[in-house]
Amino acid sequence: MEAIFEVTQRPNFPELLQTHIVLSVVSLLIAIAIAIPVSLAVRNTPLGSAIAINIGNVGRAVPSIAILALALPVLGFGFAPSLLALTLLAIPPILINAATGLKEVSREVVDAARGMGLSEAQILSRIQLPIAMPVIFAGIRTSAVQVVAAATLATFIGGGGLGELIVEGLQRSDTPVLLAGSFTIALLAIATELIFGGLERAFTPKGLRLARKKK
Amino acid sequence: MSRINLLQTYGPLIEWDWISENFVEDILPALQGHIFLSAVSVAIALAISLPLGILAARYRTAYAPVTFVTGLLYTIPSLAMFGILITVPGIGIGPRAVIVALVAYSLLVLIRNVVAGLDAVPPETIDAAKGMGLTPAQILFGVELPLALPVIVAGIRIATVTIIGIATIGAYISGGGLGKMIFDGINRGFPTMIITGAVLATALAIVADVSLLAVERRLRPWARTRRA
Amino acid sequence: MIEFRGVSKTYPGTERPVVNDLSFEVPEGEVCVLVGPSGCGKTTSMRMVNRLIEPSQGEVLIDGEPNTAMSGTQLRRKIGYAIQQIGLFPHRTIADNVAIVPSLLEWDRDRIKERVDGLLDLVGLSPDDYRDRYPAELSGGQQQRVGVARAMAADPPIMLMDEPFGAVDPITRERLQDEFVKIQDDIKKTIVFVTHDIDEAIKMGDKIAILRQGGFLEQYDSPENILANPASEFVESFVGADRVLKRLSLMRVGDMNLEPVNGEGSGLPAISGDLTVRDALSEMMGSGTERAVVERDGERRLITMSAIEELSQDRERPRE
Ligand SMILES: Nc1ncnc2c1ncn2[C@@H]1O[C@H](COP(=O)(O)OP(=O)(O)OP(=O)(O)O)[C@@H](O)[C@H]1O
Ligand SMILES: [Mg+2]
8 A cells, every 4th residue: 555655655656647637628628619519500400410420429438548559550659649539539528518408408498589570690699508517517528538537548659647557566566556547537527427427516597407307 | 748749659649460360360469358358347247237136126225235346346536456465365366366356346336227127117016927837946036137137238338347447547557468568568658559459449438339239229119119 | 461372382302282372361460370180281371471382373561561571580580489399498498488589689688587577478478487487397388388489579560470379278277368359459469370270260260261281271260151152062161050040149239230129128138238149049048048138338238049140140141
């Protein structure tokens, strides 16, 4: 136990942790910046939503290690290819949920809003987005947890991060290093899940919670 | 680094010759291994989740702790899970650790769906069965589980797709399967192997998804009438 | 004033129009009820007024101007609209739902609050109990009443109401109808009201437009004239075999042209002048009398069965 703790005191530990977090946060932000506008653009066209959702579904079926590994022959080793691969991984859950959430704001509600003279922009900002928000946040949460996990694999294509400890631990049969890496990564993922779960609840309007309970 | 350089380092993205030469000896066994790993894991997970789910549906107080623990397991990144498991005595490096991890990942989804499926059985139906003098065991196996089956299959479907993806990473701790081609490809700088492994793993996930969806639809009478 | 001028609508991908060459006028301050069987194009016709649907042919004029003169959003803020499926915003409280248009129009806070409370009272939901609830905490009928209040919120001169009382029980419905008629007497809005219930149409409408499958206008007239002279067999069967009685329920005995009683009234049962002729008829039949005395404003007049019979026939002409 003590040996494990000692690993976290090594001088390169903060750097690995930092790389891991930077990789995860930046790729998540880029993915949000891509997936949300696309979902908004297709929100009123059933065909567009269906295409976006299906692309997302196929994207989810590609194993994360495959996406990282494929970045290698195309972009090479290092931080930037890892970032790109992680971004590609982070997009599908957000895309699926945002497109589904916006599509499923009931038609009557949007119709009533339009009938009262709300402009398309007002319908989006006051009706569609708030109602879809919990579903969108659930997608971001899934994506965030997945990216923290996949960032562990970045080490295989030279992207750094806490995965390096696991690789080192395995190669040198150094159990404390292996476990220090594993536990830190596990805690990071659980913390991400809890933080984003909290955000999801905070962004669920009370009226929607009541409506869901009723169902 | 320029693209030209990279292509020189790695060669063309796909060498079809390699694929045809190694199809029977390397590729097919890797695919079979992958299917084996995934199928065994889902089967074990189901054997654990069914009784646990049935218990959690009967004794509601058990539901929250069960989903909390399996939820934690589900959140742990796979490489970290493997790293922890191989240090456990009796598991060690190899397919066994991979299967344990894959089972752990399936529990949350499966248990949740078993409970949801049982919840959705109309109470009147159970009352009617009781009224006809069926024993509790007969009601469970003859009425409740068959009615809950579509929802349970939906859970199996999600778990299977997840597992096929994670199993690729298991190759790093000598679990075998399609992941081995991907890791070998990385180590040798040979894109053909990476792409073959990646494409097959993706295709396997999609095929499993679509076939289980077909099973699920068959089990839902309302879906059948809609198709007609 | 709303005017339909040769309006037709064919939905893309279908062959036949669902609204067919519709022309009629709703004068300022009147209630026009669109009535007809399900799918006959009532909702479609109504939604062409506020341009949620654009006509394929013809135009809709509002106060003499084509409704395309301003943008759809501007137009809709001046026209209250209670949609058939209610469509309350699930993430907003009841008060916020009602306040949507006033806040778009940037009314000040106090004025909005006063208006919201007043409207909730009006539709029979006590503001203190319901203001801060969410739609999920209301029954279907209560939600529908909030939908009506929401449509009235900014006091628009024109209102479109699509089966606004469809989801409430018969007793509440009747109360809301009475309330509606009373309020409309004061506020005199120009209203298009959709229903498939002919009794509701007769009660609420200054004018009734009867539509038939395919969006054909069968008859456009006052309730009395429709009951007295149905323009077609379709209208006759749609208004029902009891149309004579329905007509009698539109009139009050106090308004009948009756002779004063000349001493002979003693011993006859008395009837209040506020009763409808139909109710008076029912009372007279119930007490087995041919004649009764109507009392109104201190005057006593004689009502007879034959006077009622005459009334129910005077405008019946055989159709050619
Ligand atoms: N968006 C649409 N596309 C194609 N057809 C439509 C569309 N909306 C309505 N219709 C058709 O147009 C006809 C008239 O519909 P409308 O909603 O106006 O009927 P309605 O009189 O309001 O009926 P109800 O009393 O059932 O509400 C129906 O046959 C309906 O199927
Ligand atoms: Mg309608």
